[in-house]
Amino acid sequence: MNVAVEHIATDQPPDDAKARDLDYGWQSGNQIELLENGEAYFPKVFEAMRAAQREILLETFILFEDKVGFELKDILIEAAQRGVKVVASLDGFGCGELSVSFLRELAEAGVAVQMFDPASKTLGIRTNWFRRLHRKIVVVDAAVAFIGGINFSADHLGDFGPEAKQDYAVQIVGPAVADLHHFALAQSGRQVRTRRGWRRRQQRPAPWATSEEDGLVRLIYRDNVQHRDDIEEAYIHALSKARTRAVIANAYFFPGYRLLREIRNAARRGVHVQLIMQGQPDVLLAKLAARMLYDYLLKDGVVIHEYCQRPLHGKVALVDDDWSTVGSSNLDPLSLALNLEANVLIRDRAFNQQLYESLEALARNHCQTMPEKRKPRLWLWRLTVGFLVFHVMRHFPVLTGWLPAHKPRLKPIESPAHDV
Known part of the structure; x- marks a missing residue:
């Protein structure tokens, strides 16, 4: 049949x-x-x-x-x-x-x-x-x-x-x-x-809602045509406005330099920035790639936790006390440059606090925190592997662009x- x-x-x-x-x-x-x-x-x-x-x-x-x-x-x-x-x-x-x-x-x-x-x-x-x-x-x-x-x-x-x-x-x-x-x-x-009451937006909506009310939601997505960078831009914009705290929990972390710089800059100006990464990865290359970025971020005060209880698959973040995002997009070349993804942006204080308490408990009870000054170990091996992993991941979308x-x-x- x-x-x-x-x-x-x-x-x-x-x-x-x-x-x-x-x-x-x-x-x-x-x-x-x-x-x-x-x-x-x-x-x-x-x-x-x-x-x-x-x-x-x-x-x-x-x-x-x-x-x-x-x-x-x-x-x-x-x-x-x-x-x-x-x-x-x-x-x-x-x-x-x-x-x-x-x-x-x-x-x-x-x-x-x-x-x-x-x-x-x-x-x-x-x-x-x-x-x-x-x-x-x-x-x-x-x-x-x-x-x-x-x-x-x-x-x-x-x-x-x-x-x-x-x-x-x-x-x-x-x-x-x-x-x-x-x-x-x-x-x-x-x-x-x-549908009644719906109109097409002729201009891109503001990435940061100006209203002080709670319960605000915006759908953002990534395709391979006109919305290639929407999710990444939302992260960058939110971090650029961060005043007190920012928490990113992401399974596959290897973003572009602009987002890395915004994370570092937020920490430099006194924002308490925490990253929660995989400590027990299902893809070893993902952990190696993320660790290539640790020294760059740690030296400017970013706090990095590795979740070790079981594989981390989350793709969530929060900034200050009212901005959050939840969705399917990792912060790696596959999600940011190739896959079809969708997130929601949320401006809601109660939701932000609930997500913060969940991630804070995760970091406190089930993570190991990376030391600010890590001791060099097998430095030549790490340097060689790090160089290869970094450049493979960095140019991965360009390489796959050769495919049909x-x-x-x-x-x-x-x-x-x-x-x-």
């Missing part, structure tokens, strides 16, 4: 949908809830999906056939069978091991499954490494939205064991959900109707000939 799975490659906005290239402004009056790890995230998302009446839009980098993936599949099937429109956009690399039978069950129930850039293995190795759909977004009935770094896999739950990931997401209820809904609908290739770029097209795949 044929399985109706669509092939979506939306590196660039499709020609027939100019509305997909959008700048979303600040929206006020939102309720934002921090969700830490799968224990908080999955029950909220699954509850919203089970109560869906009209529509479920889902984007995820990873969906595994484990207890979380099977529960998600059952919920989506049940929703589709009761008449809810369900669109699941999956990444062809992160979801590349899903079986045909798993996808067939979804398709037969009426779930519209889309795979971003699927590719069969070559000599047993996946080749579609770069320019991934790395976003994690769920929107239900255009009434509640979830965004962050948590995939649909059991390794986001504590009972997974020592390799369980530490991560964050948010639930949003309020006017900002309309922007997330519009964005998810547009990126899924579905027809987007202009994805084309902005929707291509139906009637019956996948490989395990996607």
Whole structure:
């Protein structure tokens, strides 16, 4: 039996949908809830999906056939069978091991499954490494939205064991959900109707909301066309205005010089800057790359913690007492120069304090702090490895730019000939 799975490659906005290239402004009056790890995230998302009446839009980098993936599949099937429109956009690399039978069950129930850039293995190795759909977004009935770094896999739950990931997401209820809904609908290739009360922003909105009210949310995203630097610019702008504190918790940390300089400059002018990095990385190169930057930052007063209890997968930050960001974007060449990413910026004091207390407890109880003056050890080896790692990471996006770029097209795949 044929399985109706669509092939979506939306590196660039499709020609027939100019509305997909959008700048979303600040929206006020939102309720934002921090969700830490799968224990908080999955029950909220699954509850919203089970109560869906009209529509479920889902984007995820990873969906595994484990207890979380099977529960998600059952919920989506049940929703589709009761008449809810369900669109699941999956990444062809992160979801590349899903079986045909798993996808067939979804398709037969009426779930519209889309795979971003699927590719069969070559000599047993996946080749579609770069320019991934790395976003994690769920929107239900255009009434509640979830965004962050948590995939649909059991390794986001504590009972997974020592390799369980530490991560964050948010639930949003309020006017900002309309922007997330519009964005998810547009990126899924579905027809987007202009909604009442919505207008296209002809100019880029201010990166820093001027209102003193809480509950402000703004959606920002990264593509490979006109929004290449939006997330990085948001970090730079927030740090440039920092007065008292800044905390960045990021799994893969190797940003460009402009962002590094802004982190260093904030510390130089007296801002208490803390970085929380991976101490137990799932990718050794990521830890080596991050450590190449430590001396540059430590000498100017940046406090660096390495989280050692389990792998850190978070992509969150806060500045002062009211600015925060949560999303899918790491601060490395893949996220900042290649992948499709999405974050929300949040201006809310209560949320900022909640995130601060969570990260402060993480740093205090489960991290080791890097000494300001580290003793040189195996300096020649470190110098050689550091030089190689630094330049490979620094020029990585340029090197991958030699590879063929994805084309902005929707291509139906009637019956996948490989395990996607």
